[in-house]
Amino acid sequence: MSEPTVTPEATSPEPAVDAAGPTPPETAAAPPTGAVGTARNIALAAMLFAVAMTFIDQTIVAIASPSIQQELSLTRSGTQWVINAYLLALAATFALGGRLADVLGHRRMVILGIVGFAGSSALCGATPTGSAAETWIITFRVLQGVSAAIMIPAALAVVVAAFPLHERGRALAVFFGVSGALTAIGPIAGGYLTQWTWRAIFWINIPVAIIALVLTLLAKIPPSRRREVIDWAGAGLVALGMGLSVLGFEQAPVWGWDSPLTWACLAAGLVVLVIFARFELRRRSPLIKVRVFRDKAFVVDNVVLFFSMIAFVPAFFFASTYSQISLGFDANEAGLYLLVFFAGFAPAAQVGGRMLDRGGARRPMVLGSALGAVGFALWADKLTDLSFNAQWPYIVMAGAGIGLLLGPASTDAVNRAIDASYGEVTGITQTVRNYGSALGIAVLGTVLATVLTSRLTDALVGFGLTPDDAHSVATAAAHQQNQEAFASVPAALQPKIQDAVAHSFASASQWVFYGMAIALGVSFLAALRHPRTPRTEAAASSTASV
Template sequence: MTSSTTVAGTAAEPPPISDPRKGLRGHPWLTLLTVGFGVAMVALDSTIVAIANPAIAEDLGASLADAQWITNGYLLALAVALITAGKLGDRFGHRQTFLIGVVGFALSSTAIGFSSTVPLVVSFRVIQGLFGALLMPAALGLLRATFPAEKLNMAIGIWGMVIGASTAGGPIVGGLLVEHVNWQSVFFINLPVGLLALVLGLFILVDHRAEKAPKSFDIPGILLLSGGMFCLIWAVIKSSEWSWGDPKTLLFLGLTVVCFAVFAFWETRTPEPLIPLGMFRSVPLSAGTVLMVLMAFGFMGGLFFVTFYLQNVHGMSPVKSGLHLLPLTGMMIVSSPVAGAVITKVGPRIPLVVAMSLTAVALFGASTMDVDTSTLEMSLWFGLLGLGLAPVMVGATEVIVGNAPIELSGVAGGLQQASMQVGGSIGTAVLGAVMAAKVDDELPGKWAGAKLPPVTGEQMSKASEAVEVGRAPIAKGTPPELAGKITSVAHDTFVSGMSTAFMVAGVISVIAAVVAGFTKRGANAEAGAGAGHI
């Protein structure tokens, strides 16, 4: 086993492409600009759809489960494919995989805009996620190959800032587009951005592939990992319909355990594993990976319900709801570069612990919001949440990538993003299940307590589906006084479910703060990762 030299806290000095280049091709900062457009497009899509979900649900008649799959289909496809895509870039070149990803992402996004049914939207969202997976780790690989070692940390910091700013900016951009154009424009916007990234990429990006690139692909590993994650998310989402003790739920959870166990065994036996498990002998790398999962759990899972809360409970327009999230987005954009500078100076551990602690406080605070919460109080919790999230977005990249062997740069880049996407997908599913369970438990009692007209079991089930997204189940022709009572019961029940979901997210963030204590600046020891055997 060998070890590599740490350079400026990064993974290792990237292999030089050639002598300093003249003109545009290979210019480090222009490379960063180019990949920034592609990365921003993917990161924006992880949250921009959240603000459009109510409009999509109303236009296409989508249930809560449908709305979840519009989000989860994208996140799950992205998460499943990221690590494999990183290996594709290592073998065939990061420039090629980046450009293919950009084109495919833009075209599939356009196809979503032309879709008229929920199954079509979900299907193209899955395809969109697969192409997004191609370009994300490739972007990081291109930066590592282009920037000199002493400036790579700065480039990664800006890269993380772009992701954070784009993720945070999604609700505002989505609100403007949904209100002034339509929900389809949320997807059409990716076409011009993708075209710009493609043109810049053709003229600026330089090909790079790892010297120790894989000669084959771990197909069984890909299938086992994909199957395990699918079974897990499916079981969590359907638990609200089946219940946790239902044999079908237990079956999928059991399949999840089997898939992951067989995957781990297989990865120790195959010559070129999908994920060399020796990487996780690095405690900081493992901690950084877990931290990304937990952070995304609370952030994306919580944001999913905030949009319904603002639009359906407070009756805000998409733009107004986006503006109410400005404290969150603004704090993330402002604090991301500050976080990068602090992390570069003192290392990631202290900033990440503090950041996740602030995130926990913000989520516990958000759990106190009710139907009449003021804009000022909302802004306090949203702003604190943005302040806590930014350092994690920036710092976890350095922790994961910086502690991985140089020849596994594509895998490390894919792992970093996969962690975030898996966490977001699980968070949306778990908190959705929490919301559904709370509504199913409380709505019948509150309905009867308000002395509303009795309904059948089927009618109550349909009413619960509406309440889960903050809508009042009011039939046409309902007298105003009765409609007011139904609205009050629906909103109170939704807020109760949302509060419980935020409490769960807050507890997860406390655990994440503890995990952050095990992170440190990248030492990049190659020991244990080697050829992939343990």
């Protein structure tokens, strides 16, 4: 199947512009090949450390969430928002971050993002106890997300610009693979640090930020700016649309699915996103060039990313909570439980990059989606056994599936970005990824709370509570700390209740992980529609420069 043709609006890229004006053509002799290679590698290492903080945060906070909930007396919904506020802010502002990177310069935005992320991390770690705790930590998690949205598209654009197309698949495989390996530090570090204090999971970002800043300065990344208008109205619309839709799913267990407020948020979010798309088509300098979605392969790449992210990031949160509630693991053991996922993810990411370089993105996306769907389904099937030994092969399989598809889908989307800069297009793909993650946590969290309430109600009725009392206690347990929820239950029933909670939570988690398998099944069907023709150097020649 031949690759769809997209006609660029301009036949030549815009020149990079710095504060002094247009950058003159390079007249000096080209640096030695070894010097170029060294500069590229330093730039790659710098960007790896920069984004490492954001990847580590996706797992390390999940490990510590039970400790955070207990010490700060958060509701279960509030604890979920500690995770989702970051993802939602990241998704809602990522497109703007990509645009800012193009207009203000990639190096500048990387540095600003690193400083902002480290500062907001420090303030998350300084969350006071008391009534202000929930508002405080969620606010600075939002600022972490905004800082990451400023930094990540600029960092990806730096890596993309540093390597020619024929080396880019391997470079981005290293980028995503090592980032995945650094993400694997999250469960281990989170387990050990939480034994001391959960606050340290945020403070660990500060030394990582210092290393990233030093390497960024050593890399001597050339300045690049484009004199263009920033679409602030579009940024506001996309943030509002995403925020409302995720809020509706997130609060559905609290407000109820029969609440007009739940459906008003969902409907309003969808309407605002449609308005945003139509608005962008009429803008001379849109936040997102919607026309890039005319490329079928680009659309497929983003559909695969969206549905795979419904499984990827939420898996850390739900698996961590499951391991501590149902398996009885402490934070250290929960970290090792999640680490098994990366035993499949990291090597598969390298294989996926090589497959991309040899034959395009279709094959690793199809194989990765299929492997991941089967892995998550088998993992889900074993959750109610309450046995790690029965689960670990399928955890590795699930990780390998995600690792195989993630780099190729992201890289292929960037390589097909005709008539849009790399910073802008990475903004689109990362927005899709993080919106999928945020929706995944919201929707699957609703599934978890609903099933958990039902299973616990049945168990408590079996222990002799009236249906009304059982439902009331089970509902409270599904949304807040168990020890508070069961305070009114007779002491004689407490040992039985602990066992009932472990099995009910495992049963609810099983539904969640089956949902992840279904999402990857949709990803597989989408990947089958990807054009077989890989992106070529010649086809990329009209891509706008960074």
